[in-house]
Amino acid sequence: MDLPPPLDLLPALSTGLGITLALTLGGAVLAVLTALSVGLLRISRRRWVRAAAISYVEFFRGTSALVQLFWVYFALPLLGVELPALTAGMLVLGLNAGAYGAEVVRGAMDAVPHEQWEAAHALGFSRRRMIWNIMLPQALPAMLPPAGNLLVELLKNTALVSMVTLADLTFRAQTLRAATLRTGEIFALVLLLYFAIALVLTRAMRAVERRVAIAR
Numbered sequence: 001m002d003l004p005p006p007l008d009l010l011p012a013l014s015t016g017l018g019i020t021l022a023l024t025l026g027g028a029v030l031a032v033l034t035a036l037s038v039g040l041l042r043i044s045r046r047r048w049v050r051a052a053a054i055s056y057v058e059f060f061r062g063t064s065a066l067v068q069l070f071w072v073y074f075a076l077p078l079l080g081v082e083l084p085a086l087t088a089g090m091l092v093l094g095l096n097a098g099a100y101g102a103e104v105v106r107g108a109m110d111a112v113p114h115e116q117w118e119a120a121h122a123l124g125f126s127r128r129r130m131i132w133n134i135m136l137p138q139a140l141p142a143m144l145p146p147a148g149n150l151l152v153e154l155l156k157n158t159a160l161v162s163m164v165t166l167a168d169l170t171f172r173a174q175t176l177r178a179a180t181l182r183t184g185e186i187f188a189l190v191l192l193l194y195f196a197i198a199l200v201l202t203r204a205m206r207a208v209e210r211r212v213a214i215a216r
Helices: 007-041 047-062 065-079 085-111 114-122 127-164 169-180 183-215
Strands: none
Touching (some): 007 047, 007 085, 007 169, 007 183, 065 085, 065 127, 085 127, 114 127, 127 169, 127 183, 169 183
């Protein structure tokens, strides 16, 4: 069955859509792990640990994600480390989003009333137990809304990987435009695809927020 225009372009874009989704998922997993780890290191009592975490955050927030991607994909091989384009994309997207997420974690942890720390200390809790059993569960609801925004930003940043010849949705759209010259239809469809994915991510994060709120 032939699809009507512009839906007839979907089969040609489907492979790129799959890569975009893979980049979003892989980058999101790395971003969550990085944000949680570095965010907790930001509140460490050891000065050198805090300094290392701050350096990571400021470097990734203060430099261009596109330049980071170029460096990982084009410069690292000169040092003997060569990564596939998909891996390089996930790495840069995850580390970049993780730097912003680390500040979300730190801010949410700092917002927990200081009395909670004092009460847990008075009960003899270890610092690790205080963080994981008392502070983190209370801080989690405050983390989720900005985390959802960062997830959508990560999705939009996946378009950068087209610059390192990875055939994501944007790359496929550019290739298809060159072949068909149907510029308006192609990029209107791509906009709608990105919007649809972002909408699903946003709804999913709101569902998680409601579940966490009920669990409290």
